[in-house]
């Protein structure tokens with residue numbers, strides 16, 4: 001283990017990490033995974049309570065996803081998608097079209113590349129429609145849409161953004177409907193509608209220069225699992241329609257059942273102009289993202305002029321192995337009736353976490369689908385790191401965001417495993433040093 005840690009420190013630049021901190025807090029050296037568990041090189045087991053950064057749905061080394069990928073490996077591992085096509089990408093596009101009601105799928109590799117694609121496609125749509133001045137973007141306060149330069153421009157997390165401000169194009173942030181910000185006595189719904197009115201006020205003035213409003217439906221993940229009432233999205237859809245501004249649903253984190261429905265937008269009864277998907281799309285196996293859009297957007301690009309087309313590409317666009325993993329994931333959703341099963345599972349897990357919910361240090365305990373979160377009001381600087389280390393010592397992998405502790409377990413997690421998670425969280429909360 002120590003040898004691997006020395007080598008990783010020397011050769012691997014870890015993401016979202018001040019490398020010097022690895023001296024005091026080395027990363028886990030993971031040798032293998034099994035269901036909801038990560039197993040390190042010394043054989044110690046850790047419950048993957050945040051699904052490996054929100055990507056894993058059906059556990060590590062899932063036999064059904066493994067089988068699909070192995071089968072695909074024997075056929076074709078990759079072929080470029082410009083000038084060629086293949087069964088997995090066609091079938092995946094057809095099935096995603098049925099599930100989202102958006103019939104045209106464009107592929108990227110990571111979530112951030114899906115954001116880039118949606119932003120470029122939206123602005124290009126308006127250009128092709130004779131309104132090139134409609135190229136601005138609006139997002140929510142505390143939004144997170146990825147960290148490449150275009151995606152970071154619509155992200156609103158200062159820790160990630162401030163350093164790169166000189167590289168970024170201006171975008172506008174409107175008030176977040178985060179239910180924690182409601183006035184005393186104000187319902188989450190009333191607050192959501194008040195925020196939607198602020199979006200409307202902005203668009204009333206600036207629609208002529210605005211291409212799209214991009215939003216994380218129902219849960220702002222990186223903001224600390226900020227949850228809000230679906231009325232916000234319902235109203236945002238009406239407002240965007242009225243002012244002719246695209247609505248981009250960034251379902252990269254909340255898609256594929258995380259919020260209790262296959263896609264979070266469903267809970268607001270809306271159809272976005274673009275849906276960005278990634279993370280859970282391959283069950284956490286392989287990098288893949290997709291942007292799905294409407295016939296109207298697609299039609300605006302269709303024509304004789306090459307430059308009217310969407311001339312965007314990534315080398316691994318529509319990778320067959322990743323598409324097969326995604327198809328295996330959709331099969332599991334169908335055959336195991338995952339959405340209905342998760343409803344039962346989530347109710348049971350919420351019950352098992354009731355002592356955590358009632359803990360005097362916890363505030364704003366909240367839950368949606370397969371996400372649970374609360375804030376620790378008396379958290380001192382360094383809380384997230386101390387909590388992370390203390391939970392690891394008890395065999396649970398958790399990574400609080402600031403003073404927010406959250407769990408986002410794989411859908412194969414058992415009640416016993418959640419009981420263990422609850423015990424570990426309570427032990428951490430009961431330790432005044434953390």
Ligand SMILES: *Cc1c(COP(=O)(O)O)cnc(C)c1O
Pocket residue numbers: 110111112113115144145146147216221222250251252253254278279
């Ligand atoms: C993770 C995430 C992204 C970026 O995805 P990457 O694969 O990390 O680039 C974008 N939007 C949301 C809402 C996310 O949670």
